Amino acid sequence: MLVSDAAPLTQDELGCIDAYWRAANYLSVGQIYLMDNPLLRERLRPEHVKPRLLGHWGTTPGLNFLYAHLNRIIQDRRQPMIYVTGPGHGAPGIVANTWLEGTYSETYPSVSRDELGMRRLFTQFSFPGGVPSHAAPETPGSIHEGGELGYSLAHAYGAVFDNPRLVAACVIGDGEAETGALATSWHSNKFLDPVGDGAVLPILHLNGYKIANPTVLARIGDDELEELLRGYGYEPYLVEGSDPPAVHQRLAGTLDEVFDKITAIQLRARVDGETRRPRWPVIVFRTPKGWTGPKEVNGQPVEGTWRAHQVPLPDVRSTPARLVALERWMRSYRPDELFLSSGAPRTEIVDWLPRGDLRMGANPHANGGRLTRDLELPDFREYGVKVVAAGETSAEPTRVLGAWLRDVIRANESHRNFRLVGPDETDSNRLSAVYEATDKVWRARIEPVDEHLAPQGRVMEILSEHTCQGWLEGYLLTGRHALFNCYEAFVHIVDSMVNQHAKWLKVSRELRWRMPIPSLNYLLTSHVWRQDHNGFSHQDPGFIDHVANKSADIVRVYLPPDTNTLLSVADHCLRSRHYINVIVIDKHAGPNWLDIDAAALHSARGLGIWEWASNDKGDPDVVLAAAGDIPTTEILAAADLLRRHLPELRVRVVNVVDLMRLQPAGEHPHGLTDAEFDAIFTTDRPVIFAYHGYPTLIHRLTYRRHGHEHLHVRGFKEKGTTTTPFDMLVMNDMDRFHLVMDVIDRVPGLARRAAGLRQQMVDRRTRHSEYIRRAGEDLPEIRDWRWQAR
Known part of the structure; x- marks a missing residue:
């Protein structure tokens, strides 16, 4: 030395x-x-x-x-x-x-x-x-x-x-x-x-x-x-x-x-x-x-x-x-x-x-x-996918988001105040449109076969979630903006770092001389319900639970149900200050439910009744609620089955984007008042809730609500393997067939008159299991299902 x-x-x-x-x-x-x-x-x-x-x-x-x-x-x-x-x-x-x-x-x-x-x-x-x-x-x-x-x-x-x-x-x-x-x-x-x-x-x-x-x-x-x-x-x-x-x-x-x-x-x-x-x-x-x-x-x-x-x-x-x-x-x-x-x-x-x-x-x-300068953000509405009828078309949400992020990078290039960080997953998470505007910064040797590597760039990748998180925190704490994209299961690696940053934000919020900094934004994809190809090791939605434990003044969790809602949520998160924002959505093609204007309104509300999917006329027999993209599809498929087989049943469909809206207003700044919550979910009707993660979190967020005893939550039950996408849902009892069974079991008086339909649902789950073990893929009726307006 x-x-x-x-x-x-x-x-x-x-x-x-x-x-x-x-x-x-x-x-x-x-x-x-x-x-x-x-x-x-x-x-x-x-x-x-x-x-x-x-x-x-x-x-x-x-x-x-x-x-x-x-x-x-x-x-x-x-x-x-x-x-x-x-x-x-x-x-x-x-x-x-x-x-x-x-x-x-x-x-x-x-x-x-x-x-x-x-x-x-x-x-x-x-x-x-x-x-x-x-x-x-x-x-x-x-x-x-x-x-x-x-x-x-x-x-x-x-x-x-x-x-x-x-x-x-x-x-x-x-x-x-x-x-x-x-x-x-x-x-x-x-x-x-x-x-x-x-x-x-x-x-x-x-x-x-x-x-x-x-x-x-x-x-x-x-x-x-x-x-x-x-x-x-x-x-x-x-x-x-x-x-x-x-x-x-x-x-x-x-x-x-x-x-x-x-x-x-x-x-x-x-x-x-x-x-x-x-x-x-x-x-x-x-x-x-x-x-x-x-x-x-x-x-x-x-x-x-x-x-x-x-x-x-x-x-x-x-x-x-x-x-x-x-x-x-x-x-x-x-x-x-x-x-x-x-x-x-x-x-x-x-x-x-x-x-x-x-x-x-x-x-x-x-x-x-x-020192923070607001990001120049292109109008996300211009990137929205066209939706003529709910569920008629599909899109890869993160691929569409990648085009918007590409132009976020372009719009802020002269300011050099935005970076996209992730552990070797930007392309895997289908954000590759950003490479039209920038490269991945890399100052080690570059081989002719390499793509998008350069000494300067707005994208930073290293296969260490710890280092990505540390870079990101240092960048934010000194007044700049960033987005961390990661596989959902492996963001857990930085749990302790998130703890420390959340505590820093909470204390800083109480110090007048500390100015609010840009939010710590996570985009979690390759998530639990579409890690069927990688298997059980890649199936864990628990980061949401971890974040939800932190101070209500600091944490926000968003589960956009489709591409256009993702665009609106991402725009909101990049504009926000002094939060930890977690966005979870699949990277694979999924149905487009809302046009861009409806998506913006839905995101602003945080949750709401989807009247186009409901037939309750203001007085439901049952509420079907969903938080997450895959749960939303299953809830709508269950609603479709119920409307075809039990047309007299009054069904209300509710979708939750902002998970913290479920908490009481006194517990979280985004929380609904009791009156608002009761109007949407009712106080005395069964609520069948399909949730992206572990069901206990929904119960924890809502345990003080009127009618909590009528709430039944389906979600990930720590059952997974390398299997088909729909089989993941069947294994965890969150498939459309089981959701219909839940409705029949919980709506008073329905069990006896809908016994035949319940038996059909049991049989269809059995037929599904037999089919995938022969064909290696999901049933055509699952793969090809589309929402039909009735």
């Missing part, structure tokens, strides 16, 4: 940076431990110390050290930069630095840069009513909480895509570096365009330990680590040591070389037209865990060991010797040299820092809603 032998700092510069670092460390320790006496004007007493000691010290001094030196780079080079921290538990450091640079007090005026503000800064940390122990949304300059490890590097790359002036300094904890999500994110350099994108500076912070164990990358040796990083395509630089003055000089010299290299790479690409993929720099920063903290406690080593990970001095209130040790530790930073009697940082500590939006805590990219 490359090691800089430069010593660029003058003694004055070294003194300023070291003093700043000591100030940040002092403030970090104070946040973990103190609730009073912030300037140590008197000897520490137990009541000055918090009763519950929470937080993580081990990674913090290294984060503070890096923050200080990156400030010098920003100031000297006028370089816009954000600071992405994988060790999110280092929040005491990030909060301390933003307080020193002034952004924290500007954001929260009550936490002023004086003694009173310092006491509030200390008290609020990991305290009831205060701020979390992670660099959470409450932290100015943060786009990344890091409470769950593995996402920092993908977030950093997502942030710099289409941000040519921005650098994301990304600190990767050596524990985080063991996660699968992080391991794949190293490959993001194969997708970074040095012309149109900014740069990421990965800093692998090796302090040797996780909570209680050593870390792999800290123990494999420099040669192997260098081979690993070079194998990923980086140029590694090593900065290590424990003597602060020496490490200050080494890091300063290394950062000068690294930023010279980044500038040279960008100039060669932007000015000289070089197209060869560069080796971007990465820094390996090796310092002791808990650097400058207690060397030992109770005769056991602490600094440089796993014991420094969280609170190195426990039980301070109840152990006098540890209270003395805490005061000795805090005074070792010489606070009298760092802060005025008022509590404000001394001028020499902060007057060299960046100003305004150049401060990492104030960078507008870290509050991406400040």
